[in-house]
Amino acid sequence: MRELDYVRASDVEEAVALVSGDPDARYLGGGTNLVDHLKLGIARPARLVDVGRLGLDGVEEQDGPDGRVLHVGANVRNSDLAAHPVVRSAFPVLSRALLSGASGQLRHQASTGGNLLQRTRCVYFQDVTTPCNKREPGSGCSAVGGYGRQDAVLGASEHCVATHPSDMAVAMAALDAVVVVRGPQGERRVPVRELHRLPGDRPDLDTTLEHGDLVTGVELPFTDAARCSTYLKVRDRASYAFALVSVAAALELDGDVVRDVRIAWGGVAHKPWRATIAEEALTGRALDEDAVRAAVDAELADARTTDQTAYKLPMLRGATTRTLLRLAGKDPS
Incomplete structure (x- = not known):
């Protein structure tokens, strides 16, 4: 048993200072994420x-910049x-997107801020007996050449792969959400698209x-596109499973012509991927359908797959096409 201190902050300023x-x-x-990592020995x-x-x-309408x-x-809470x-x-x-995540019990406990900051469920990251650059920088990446579906x-x-x-973060990326952050130097606003990082040579960050x-x-x-939006998650089972691929999309049309479209993908990158x-x-x-498929192929031009992940590209192409055509009131073929 490893001892640790527990402090209940009385206000935001005290929490940040501590x-x-x-x-x-x-x-x-x-x-819901941190306690698991304490048990596994990932977080100490x-x-x-x-x-x-x-x-x-609170959830309230305000005047923003x-x-x-x-x-x-x-x-x-996610459920609320x-x-x-x-x-x-x-x-x-x-x-x-929120209702497609975790289980009802976890959604009652999980918070908005914590959901944004949850860490990967890579099997090697969660197994402290294996090398993992995200967990121990410089130790190697067991997923490269290992189980990588x-x-x-x-x-x-x-x-890091x-x-x-x-x-939730994928949906917020499609909505151009802005994260409000309080730090030692005061408050600032970070677009959610700039919150998460690609791994580079520092996947621990x-x-x-x-x-x-x-x-x-x-x-x-608030936007017109946001009102016409949806989330499609493709996974191994109907509940309590992480996305193989997911699509968050928002659409505004002028007749049949696209006036505004927002697309974000989950399950394909180290961060929610804004397409x-x-x-x-x-x-x-x-x-x-042809226009959507061509647009998806253009986004995927730099995709890199293995034998285990090659399925993701046609799956993503089909899921994005289905999502956008349904938002437009068209039945995908």
Whole structure:
């Protein structure tokens, strides 16, 4: 049994001061990911700072720098966010992504901030008896040449081929969400597309946050495309399974012509993958099956697969085509 300190922070400022001043301290929110890592020996902090009772649990419309946003506190539970009437009507992709993740019991406990920051479920990362650059930098990547059915096909490196596990983060990437962060130097806003990192030669760094930074909320901009959005998750079983591939999409049409389209993919990279090349290829042209498939192929031009992951490309092509055509009110062939 390894001893550790437990501190319940009284406010955000105290929480940030406690963690930023101690390199061995970690925040504890819902705990659905961190507690598992404590049990497995992946995480070994000397102090846990509980931020689960700081409030940060409101969902309300606010005026943002670029228009109206829905502000979601970092401690809002996944189940509550998925059921919120404004989320269901204005951001259906987010509600559906949340409901496709984990189990009902975990969704009742998991928080918005924690979901964004959860770590990979790569089998080698979770097995402390195997080399893993994400867990122990410089030790090697057991997934390269090992079991790799769920490995990344975009943005991977020789140091890490793990994928990001969150469904919610994929939806938020498609919605251009902004993460509100409080750090030792004050508050700042980080676009969710800039929050997560590709592995490069530092796969141990999941995000662009610094030690001591605390996610306090997320801002979702209201758009016409967000109201016409959905999430499709392809997985091995109907519940409690991580995505083989997933598609978060939002669409605004002018007749049959694409005025605005947002596409993000899960299960394919170290971070939620915003398919900007595909978006650019589709914007301003009529939406049909051939157009979507060609746009997806353009996005996948730099994809790298193995015998174990080659299935992901046609699966992703089909899932993206089906998702966009259904949003447009067309039955995919």
